[in-house]
Amino acid sequence: MNDFGLNSEYRNSQDLIPGDGIFNYLTRDERVKLSMGVTLMTFERQDILFKQNMPSDHLVYVISGLLKVYSGERGSRVVCIKLSGPGTFVALSSAFASNVYVNSAAAIEKTVALMIRKESLKEIVKGNGMFAVSIINLMGKEIIDVSNKLVAFTMKQLPGRVADLLRYFSEEVFKSNKFTVSLTRQEMAELIGTTKESLIRTLNEFKNDKIIRLEGKNIEILSTDLIKVLSEIG
Amino acid sequence: MNDFGLNSEYRNSQDLIPGDGIFNYLTRDERVKLSMGVTLMTFERQDILFKQNMPSDHLVYVISGLLKVYSGERGSRVVCIKLSGPGTFVALSSAFASNVYVNSAAAIEKTVALMIRKESLKEIVKGNGMFAVSIINLMGKEIIDVSNKLVAFTMKQLPGRVADLLRYFSEEVFKSNKFTVSLTRQEMAELIGTTKESLIRTLNEFKNDKIIRLEGKNIEILSTDLIKVLSEIG
DNA sequence: TTTTAATGATGATTTAAATCACCATAAAAT
DNA sequence: ATTTTATGGTGATTTAAATCATCATTAAAA
Numbered sequence: 001m002n003d004f005g006l007n008s009e010y011r012n013s014q015d016l017i018p019g020d021g022i023f024n025y026l027t028r029d030e031r032v033k034l035s036m037g038v039t040l041m042t043f044e045r046q047d048i049l050f051k052q053n054m055p056s057d058h059l060v061y062v063i064s065g066l067l068k069v070y071s072g073e074r075g076s077r078v079v080c081i082k083l084s085g086p087g088t089f090v091a092l093s094s095a096f097a098s099n100v101y102v103n104s105a106a107a108i109e110k111t112v113a114l115m116i117r118k119e120s121l122k123e124i125v126k127g128n129g130m131f132a133v134s135i136i137n138l139m140g141k142e143i144i145d146v147s148n149k150l151v152a153f154t155m156k157q158l159p160g161r162v163a164d165l166l167r168y169f170s171e172e173v174f175k176s177n178k179f180t181v182s183l184t185r186q187e188m189a190e191l192i193g194t195t196k197e198s199l200i201r202t203l204n205e206f207k208n209d210k211i212i213r214l215e216g217k218n219i220e221i222l223s224t225d226l227i228k229v230l231s232e233i234g
Numbered sequence: 235m236n237d238f239g240l241n242s243e244y245r246n247s248q249d250l251i252p253g254d255g256i257f258n259y260l261t262r263d264e265r266v267k268l269s270m271g272v273t274l275m276t277f278e279r280q281d282i283l284f285k286q287n288m289p290s291d292h293l294v295y296v297i298s299g300l301l302k303v304y305s306g307e308r309g310s311r312v313v314c315i316k317l318s319g320p321g322t323f324v325a326l327s328s329a330f331a332s333n334v335y336v337n338s339a340a341a342i343e344k345t346v347a348l349m350i351r352k353e354s355l356k357e358i359v360k361g362n363g364m365f366a367v368s369i370i371n372l373m374g375k376e377i378i379d380v381s382n383k384l385v386a387f388t389m390k391q392l393p394g395r396v397a398d399l400l401r402y403f404s405e406e407v408f409k410s411n412k413f414t415v416s417l418t419r420q421e422m423a424e425l426i427g428t429t430k431e432s433l434i435r436t437l438n439e440f441k442n443d444k445i446i447r448l449e450g451k452n453i454e455i456l457s458t459d460l461i462k463v464l465s466e467i468g
Numbered sequence: 469t470t471t472t473a474a475t476g477a478t479g480a481t482t483t484a485a486a487t488c489a490c491c492a493t494a495a496a497a498t
Numbered sequence: 499a500t501t502t503t504a505t506g507g508t509g510a511t512t513t514a515a516a517t518c519a520t521c522a523t524t525a526a527a528a
Contacts, residue, residue, distance in 0.1 A: 140331025
């Protein structure tokens with residue numbers, strides 16, 4: 001898990017970078033070149049990809065599974081910045097603006113990911129303006145997301161933030177009104193800056209008000225409208 | 235204040251983009267080309283540069299003065315994301331990742347700024363990889379700053395956040411242990427997600443503990459060490 | 469298998485900080 | 499010049515949510 005080195009078999013490694021999504025902007029040559037700085041890794045639940053303050057040599061591109069990016073860690077308390085699913089980058093900001101990882105990342109469920117040497121990516125970015133703009137777009141979205149989270153944490157109280165969480169799950173992560181969370185109550189709480197006790201209480205209020213169906217890790221949003229209202233009034 | 239159009243006098247406009255800092259990466263030609271999409275503007279205190287949800291055509295490069303970037307606005311409550319001084323960009327993320335401004339911006343004090351047409355900047359970025367990487371670096375730093383703020387808001391209580399604010403003022407904004415804030419108590423409170431009453435109380439505690447000297451808008455940090463400790467223990 | 473640890477859940481208690489209610493200046497606006 | 503509005507400041511009260519305590523259940527480790 002710590003050998004982020006070059007794949008031994010070049011022919012294999014050259015196909016590591018997918019030809020779709022953001023990598024569409026790369027030429028075949030660039031893709032082959034970038035692949036040389038890439039390692040395919042598999043992580044099991046709770047595996048740590050990197051820890052805050054470690055020297056950052058790589059960034060992560062998620063192929064499948066789900067990661068959590070978190071920060072803080074005073075004692076056992078952490079703040080979860082975001083979840084990262086297939087087709088997303090993790091540690092982009094660390095790669096470009098820091099020598100160390102500014103967050104930690106761990107697998108929520110079994111995850112396959114590309115570890116990309118940040119120097120390799122930087123080289124490609126320097127030489128390909130369209131790709132650079134795509135990276136900038138992604139980072140812009142990240143700034144917007146974190147800012148919105150900051151505003152929500154500051155101005156919304158718990159029911160609003162729990163509604164945000166349910167929207168996040170259904171709209172961004174699981175893309176369905178009905179989903180099974182692979183997160184614990186503790187992890188869900190960390191995503192909205194609260195404690196597991198408070199989260200559990202608020203979820204049960206939603207359940208009693210028939211806004212959601214709740215059976216352990218299975219959640220169904222019964223009223224998208226009410227969730228939206230709760231999220232907006234905060 | 236709403237005419238963000240092209241400067242009438244070309245010879246003048248061509249010198250708008252400074253030759254230092256991040257623009258150092260631009261060739262003379264690129265600088266001239268970019269200058270064509272740039273207008274120099276002056277804003278007085280409380281002038282609004284743009285409001286959240288307005289279509290975003292421009293981004294801002296601060297020449298002198300101080301801006302606040304804020305968001306939210308439920309009633310009169312707002313969250314201040316950051317202050318922006320000379321040599322910094324504002325609305326980079328809106329320019330690259332949204333059709334509308336995702337924050338509002340207003341002048342804290344008299345401010346001179348370049349309004350840069352975002353399409354002009356994008357053109358330059360596409361054609362100049364080193365410049366693109368510099369923009370990516372800036373955005374990376376922005377992500378790190380907002381994430382740190384999110385963590386602080388979530389995990390630190392008031393004395394810790396007020397210490398953060400004082401460090402921010404002395405280390406980032408005014409670059410001295412002794413400074414005169416151009417912000418009101420209300421605006422200072424908005425920077426750390428609290429109310430003016432709570433901010434005032436905490437500042438007075440610091441004053442009584444001889445950690446700071448406080449006379450209206452004049453603040454002097456008497457013990458950098460204690461401020462650091464307070465900021466770190468939260 | 470049995471022990472140990474992590475998770476989910478509920479009720480009682482505490483607490484940090486918001487809110488509310490003022491008042492005194494200071495700054496704008498008329 | 500004088501009314502009005504924003505700001506700075508303080509004390510009393512309220513409140514949302516954290517903390518604490520406890521227990522059942524599930525998962526992991528020995």
